Amino acid sequence: MNFHVALKKVVDDSYDIEIGYKLEDKLVEDIENGLVGEIRNFAIITDSIVEKLYAKNIVSLLKARNYKCDLFVFEAGEKSKTRKTKEVIEDAMLEKGYRRDCCIIAIGGGVVTDLAGFIAGTYGRGIPFINYSTTLLGAADASVGGKTAVDTELATNLIGLIYQPKKVYIDINTWTTLPRRQLSSGLCETIKHACIADKEFFKFIEDNIEKIFDFDKAICTHVAESNCRIKYEVVMKDEKENNLREILNLGHTVGRAIETVSDYKLLHGEALSIGIVAEVILGEKLGYVTLEEKERVINLLENCGLPIKIPSYINKEELVKKLYTDKKVRNGNIRFVFQKGIGSVMEFEGGKYATVISEEEIKKVIEVM
Amino acid sequence: MNFHVALKKVVDDSYDIEIGYKLEDKLVEDIENGLVGEIRNFAIITDSIVEKLYAKNIVSLLKARNYKCDLFVFEAGEKSKTRKTKEVIEDAMLEKGYRRDCCIIAIGGGVVTDLAGFIAGTYGRGIPFINYSTTLLGAADASVGGKTAVDTELATNLIGLIYQPKKVYIDINTWTTLPRRQLSSGLCETIKHACIADKEFFKFIEDNIEKIFDFDKAICTHVAESNCRIKYEVVMKDEKENNLREILNLGHTVGRAIETVSDYKLLHGEALSIGIVAEVILGEKLGYVTLEEKERVINLLENCGLPIKIPSYINKEELVKKLYTDKKVRNGNIRFVFQKGIGSVMEFEGGKYATVISEEEIKKVIEVM
Numbered sequence: 001m002n003f004h005v006a007l008k009k010v011v012d013d014s015y016d017i018e019i020g021y022k023l024e025d026k027l028v029e030d031i032e033n034g035l036v037g038e039i040r041n042f043a044i045i046t047d048s049i050v051e052k053l054y055a056k057n058i059v060s061l062l063k064a065r066n067y068k069c070d071l072f073v074f075e076a077g078e079k080s081k082t083r084k085t086k087e088v089i090e091d092a093m094l095e096k097g098y099r100r101d102c103c104i105i106a107i108g109g110g111v112v113t114d115l116a117g118f119i120a121g122t123y124g125r126g127i128p129f130i131n132y133s134t135t136l137l138g139a140a141d142a143s144v145g146g147k148t149a150v151d152t153e154l155a156t157n158l159i160g161l162i163y164q165p166k167k168v169y170i171d172i173n174t175w176t177t178l179p180r181r182q183l184s185s186g187l188c189e190t191i192k193h194a195c196i197a198d199k200e201f202f203k204f205i206e207d208n209i210e211k212i213f214d215f216d217k218a219i220c221t222h223v224a225e226s227n228c229r230i231k232y233e234v235v236m237k238d239e240k241e242n243n244l245r246e247i248l249n250l251g252h253t254v255g256r257a258i259e260t261v262s263d264y265k266l267l268h269g270e271a272l273s274i275g276i277v278a279e280v281i282l283g284e285k286l287g288y289v290t291l292e293e294k295e296r297v298i299n300l301l302e303n304c305g306l307p308i309k310i311p312s313y314i315n316k317e318e319l320v321k322k323l324y325t326d327k328k329v330r331n332g333n334i335r336f337v338f339q340k341g342i343g344s345v346m347e348f349e350g351g352k353y354a355t356v357i358s359e360e361e362i363k364k365v366i367e368v369m
Numbered sequence: 370m371n372f373h374v375a376l377k378k379v380v381d382d383s384y385d386i387e388i389g390y391k392l393e394d395k396l397v398e399d400i401e402n403g404l405v406g407e408i409r410n411f412a413i414i415t416d417s418i419v420e421k422l423y424a425k426n427i428v429s430l431l432k433a434r435n436y437k438c439d440l441f442v443f444e445a446g447e448k449s450k451t452r453k454t455k456e457v458i459e460d461a462m463l464e465k466g467y468r469r470d471c472c473i474i475a476i477g478g479g480v481v482t483d484l485a486g487f488i489a490g491t492y493g494r495g496i497p498f499i500n501y502s503t504t505l506l507g508a509a510d511a512s513v514g515g516k517t518a519v520d521t522e523l524a525t526n527l528i529g530l531i532y533q534p535k536k537v538y539i540d541i542n543t544w545t546t547l548p549r550r551q552l553s554s555g556l557c558e559t560i561k562h563a564c565i566a567d568k569e570f571f572k573f574i575e576d577n578i579e580k581i582f583d584f585d586k587a588i589c590t591h592v593a594e595s596n597c598r599i600k601y602e603v604v605m606k607d608e609k610e611n612n613l614r615e616i617l618n619l620g621h622t623v624g625r626a627i628e629t630v631s632d633y634k635l636l637h638g639e640a641l642s643i644g645i646v647a648e649v650i651l652g653e654k655l656g657y658v659t660l661e662e663k664e665r666v667i668n669l670l671e672n673c674g675l676p677i678k679i680p681s682y683i684n685k686e687e688l689v690k691k692l693y694t695d696k697k698v699r700n701g702n703i704r705f706v707f708q709k710g711i712g713s714v715m716e717f718e719g720g721k722y723a724t725v726i727s728e729e730e731i732k733k734v735i736e737v738m
Contacts, residue, residue: 001387001388001389001590001594002385002386002387002388003385003386003387003388003594003597003598003601004383004384004385004386005383005384005385005386005513005533005601006383006605007380007381007382007383007384007515007533008379008380008381008382008383009379009380009381010377010378010379010380011376011377011378011379011380012376012377013376013377014373014374014375014376014377015373015374015376016371016372016373016374017371017372017373017374018370018371018372019370019371019372020370083452083456087452090521090528091521091522091523094521094523094524094527095523099527099696099698100696101699118491121530122487122491122528122529122530123527123528124527124696125516125518125529125530125531126530126531144374146376147494148494149494152459152460152463153460154460154463154464155463158463158468158492158493159459159491159492160491160494161490161491161494161495161530162494162495164374164376221370225370225372228372229372232372232374236375327468327469327493329468330470
């Protein structure tokens, strides 16, 4: 006997991204105007650095308006993005009496928004959450797509959810407190977006490196906007065109692996930079980019203060082994996304955007880096 | 500057529930016919009891057809429904090379399907899963609604997801290997469904207790079908009519609390039985059920081998305290769902199905139980 459970329905997960300077008051104003309905309980999740810089202030603003509000702080860094941290925060929230009628506000960079979004997605089987992004990487990476996750010993970002926030705030003012190394790291996802989708934006970054590092408002706003736009267009098209989203993985085959093998001594963007260099070297060999384009990409990364060589402390054998844990691996084969010149991507047989590269070829590239 | 992310779309999570005898071959046949597409890697999650009874056989059947297939077994019992067990299984799956291109098959009762569904929902940000239900409770509780979860020290089922299976198999043959106590426990959710939605079905159970415990095929099939139908109708109507789903929580205010306070010495259905008794005693006081209806409910529970008194080892003060962790608690108030006679539920002001009951009133009832 068969019983059919019909669950076809229209789901609306739409939300706004607001890009601007000092958006703390706007956040509180939006909440008062019903951004998350009648909810009056807010769990603020942040890391040990952002706590003092921005999170405490937002807690004060909310408390002044009589919202129940507590800070849940974990140690800054990718190493905290674990199931253990998730568990500790969940237990602390339960301990403080947070139930289903609460909202999470994530204040911080990609680690905070990834982790807090995952907690929100499984707390009480899903409670609303708001992202208040305090890094350039957040603007590029954590604001569109709804990807949340934690890392495990054996895989990066493999345990997680697609879960959409109610709103994302990108506060460009917060970039001024970023260490230069973090800002460079964030820029790498920006450069990746330019490489896969926007030749003009690539040129714009080349022409404005100094102004970005000087926090020129107009320039930084354009960077944040372009990031969101490119990622959004890719994610939207992916709804219809399967696999397109895979192009966002440019540079990540080697990048993710080296990030893990470095034991997170390399920041995500730094590891990604090395991954993009590996990708353009391979791409030039295969005729997907010209020698000149390859050099433009490598120069831009370098001029933004990003590493373009594999650090000497990296065990290259371990790195090659790690490539097999990449999420793009199919039937035991390592796969790469390639840019086509600058501002476009290669499309392979069967509408695929990632193609198999033999371990031999990869080893040759890794050897010369 | 505002940027709108439009994510309105049609989602189809429909699936079939198949109710029958010895469905192992049907499961494998469905997989060969593309139930989960081209996937050839199957992680079978089960508990230490069901492993030997049914899971090993299904692994053999799949391996004989050249599917990659591994068993992931945890110790039977509600105490295993934890984030720790989830983590151990995830790591074992990663260790064995399971990536995004795999499917989970949950074989077991509610603990297995709750836990395995939650793992599936967050593994690789969501992989397909199939439920092969081997208990009456599974038929009643784990087959419609998509609720998955684990327990924590401080709350039952609070960390989890709504995540739908690709198909549910209810194999009535497996009920024959259930200990009588487990069968009684499963029947309690069935009785709950009858109490809230189907007077005739309530009568049917009263008239057929013996035949259910004798595994009469026609009777058991009707029980499984009615369970799915009632729960399905409630869950479906809830899509339009907010809160209706809350009626499935009948008996759970006290039931969930006593289950935890008993440290899971009480099975879920046993705890629920005591919870339903508390609910009808309160309901009779408040005029929602007659004395006769109250007695019919209590008698049916007792005749099905279910407890109707609070065991002496339960600390009643601790039990009252625990009530405040119930998911229906709003603004610190304990809330109950009440049946209206037999086969219907009370609706309160503002279209709510759960109403506040004072600690005083609850204590009085708990004292006499």
